[in-house]
Amino acid sequence: MHRPRRILVAGSSGSGKSTLARKASDRLGLPYTETDSLYHGPGWTVRESFVADVDDFTSGEAWVMEWQGSAVRQLMIDRAEVMLWLDLPTWRKMLQVTRRTLRRRLARVELWAGNTEPPLLAILTERDHIIRWAWRTRHEYDPWLERLCVERPGFVVRLRSHAQADAWLASHSSR
Known part of the structure; x- marks a missing residue:
């Protein structure tokens, strides 16, 4: 089996x-x-080198990366061999993002460039709080991904559960 x-x-x-x-x-x-480590600078600002850093990393012969960032989305698609689409049920995604946000906030986990999750009450006041963002954008990329499934057959591997993702990895891994 081909290993991308x-x-x-x-x-x-x-x-x-x-x-x-x-x-x-x-x-x-x-x-x-x-x-996210290439994108986020101090104070949640966008790093000026984001596009250049993604360009540099994806110009390599081998890599794995999350598909995000509108400025680099097409560049990533053009250079990738395969896209793994985690298309989980909404309840599952919301449970995961909520648990992750609570864990990070309560433990004061440093994320990128010294940033941390905002206070929990920010979910009520900040439109772009990660939990509200996740809810609002939960279907934003679906049309892109569905179109890619048609335009590039075999490029997108749609995974509807973590078990399917693990099975795909096992079938492409020698470990």
């Missing part, structure tokens, strides 16, 4: 893109960088 060497992981916020990307990196022995 340039893999994108797609899905809405909270679907588990980073977790799956890390697993793919580990099991397939491919370099991984978290897209």
Whole structure:
């Protein structure tokens, strides 16, 4: 079986893109960088080098990365061999993003460039709080991904559960 060497992981916020990307990196022995680490600067600003950093990383022969960032979306598609689409039920994504946000906030986990999750009450006041963002954008990329399924048969692997994702990894891994 062909083992892809340039893999994108797609899905809405909270679907588990980073977790799956890390697993793919580990099991397939491919370099991984978290897209958010290239995107977010101090104070949640966008890093000026974001596009150049993604361009540099994806110009390599092998890599795994989450598919996000409108400025680099097409560049990533053009360079990837396969896209793993985590298309989980909404309840599952919302449960995951809520648990992750609570864990990060309560433990004061440092994310990218010194940023941390905002206070929990911010969910009530900030339109772009990650939990509200996840709900509002939960279907935003579906039309793109569905179109890619038609335009590039075999490029998008639609995974509707973590078990399906693990099975795909197992079938492409020698570990």
